[in-house]
Amino acid sequence: MKYSRVCLCLGLLFSPAVVRAQSANSSDSAELVRALLNRVEQLEKRVAELEGRSGPRAPAAQPAVAPAEPAARAPDTAAAVPNQVAEAPQVHMRHGGMPEMTAPSTHIAGFSDIDFGATNKPGSHSGFNEGQFVLHMSSALSSKVNFFGELSLTARSDAGTGTPAATGFNVEVERSIIQFQENDYFKASFGRYHTPINYWNETFHHGAWLQTTISRPEMVQFGGSFLPIHFVGALVEGAAPAGGMNVNYNFGLGNGRSGVISRAGDWGDINNNRAWLVNLFSRPSALYGLQFGGSVYRDLITPVGPLAGTAFHEWIESAHVVWSKENPEVIAEFANVTHHEAGGSLKSNSQAWYVQTAYRLPRSARLWKPYYRFEYIHIPGSDKLFKAVPSLAGSTVGVRYDISSFAALKFEWRNLRRPGEPWVNGAFAQTSFTF
Amino acid sequence: MRRSTVFSGCCLSALLLLGVTLLAPRTADSATSDVAVVVNSTVPVGDMSFTELRRVFLGERQFWSSSLRISVLLHAPAARERDVLLKTVYEMSEAQLRQHWIGKVFRAEAPSAPQMFFSDEEIVQALAAIPGSIAAVDATHIPRGLRVLKIDGHLPGEAGYRLH
Secondary structure, eight states, X not given: OHHHHHHHHHHHHHHHHHHHHHXXXXXXXXXXXXXXXXXXXXXXXXXXXXXXXXXXXXOTXXXXXXXXXXXXXXXXXXXXXXXXXXXXXXXXXXXXXXXXXXSOEEEEEEEEEXXXXXXXXXXXXXXXXEEEEEEEEEEESSSSEEXXXXXXXXXXXXXXOTTTTOOSEEEEEEEEEEEEESSSSOEEEEEEEEOTXXXXXXXXXXXXXXXXXXXXXXXXXXXXXXXXXXXXXXXXXXXXXXXXXXXXXXXXXXXXXXXXXXXXXXXXXXXXXXXXEEEXXXXXXXXXXXXXXXXEEEEEEOOOGGGTTOOEEEEEEEEEEEEOSSTTEXXXXXXXXXXXXXXXXXXXXXXXXXXXXXXXXXXXXXXXXEEEEEEEEEOOTTOSTTTTSOOEEEEXXXXXXXXXXXXXXXXXXXXXXXXXXXXXXXXXXXXXXXX | OHXXXXXXXXXXXXXXXXXXXXXXXXXXXHHHHOEEEEEOTTOOOSEEOHHHHHHHHHTSOOEEETTEEOEEEEEOTTOHHHHHIIIIIIOOOHHHXXXXXXXXXXXXXXXXXXXXXXXXXXXXXXXXXXXXXEEEEETTOOOBTOEEOEETTBOTTSTTOOOO
């Protein structure tokens, strides 16, 4: 080993002398070139042979694809088009708009946030808390079939208590959707969704970084009861240009609320009546950034607990108007929930709404975005199902600072009042990010 | 002495004038500053409205037909083609575009974000290879075999073309 290294060093040391000697003798150098060319040719043959053994190579832009087949149509020559200066390389793929896959291509992304809060609510403590740790998976099973999943891990306040001791985090399958896409007009899916009757619930999901504010509106608070946050069943959805109105629709059929009305019927429906929903919204081409729409949701609720033995028909009507550009950003939503006791005359209407505005400041590299939200919930005393849902009026004012393209800092002041309680003021901070 | 000074001054001025004329940056004509929308040869569309183009690049329209999915290909950040798309089509900043696609995939509205390419060669190769693909490329370097879409009836370089 040592001997070969010495030889190598000597070889390198004397190589300039060898080169000089060769330049002095042209016939020798010509012979060397010929020998080198022969060697290169042999190596090229060897490489080709090895490539042939390991199978055909995928195109550079599309890793993990199967051997190519001719494209469905021959490429058009575009002689009429100016400025065509070079021949495009023709790499053929399988038919169907997507390369044939040898395995599902799964993409995993995540969201998380760390929060700090301090309020003057009696009995509350200030301090940090770990927000949700959310993993999102998307996987193309074929060019028309996709899977989407969302898992959340949420810190538990009862961690370490009980027998066996409660775990530190609660794991929840937030969404699990398998979707078949025929085209833009028709997509069918099955799974667990965020109920598409509320813009916020359907747009930001558990991605705190995606939303402008720290907190969600109370009407769609996770673990809340005012609107059914989750929906287990099937959805048909699609979009049609509709003369520039770009109308989108969702039709859903599912289990609806479970006996505990803040939960979806994951395990199964609590009764033999399926919940259904219709959601329509438009994004007009002429007003890029505008979205407006409305939904209807219907269910039969069979609650457990103090109201066990009774059933309630539930109707929810909701509407939203959104200007999604950030100069300004406006989100306004309204929902009315009607509960009608089955076989009885008791009927109640509860309402919730909020308006949120924000503005991305043009200075400082557009990193600052102040915002304000007013929200209101009215629950009449006659609504037995919403006995545990308090009415609310409150304001949220804050500012978002984008530390990077994928992380934000938010500072928020909240001022809320519930009936029969004093005003509660609180200061909150959050860093939220995607990864 | 004075005559020779004047003569050499004239010569120098003429040379300078010639140099300035030859070396001055030429005013780009409209075709050279335009960005062309090119598609794979399988795409059954030749003309598209600007608003429809926006829907395609936003991922709101995802199919050319039931059998052909749209694959949006984008240049990497800082490429001129991407800047033109951001300014004219998306009307977003780079950060807003990233958030748009992260949100789109997170909402299960799209299986993936557009593929990103770091060179013209890569994007042209992918355009030729992927059925249904669409991208914006420099209007002066359009390889043969790729089709250029008319936007609102206009090709790059024509009056009324909006992508520049």
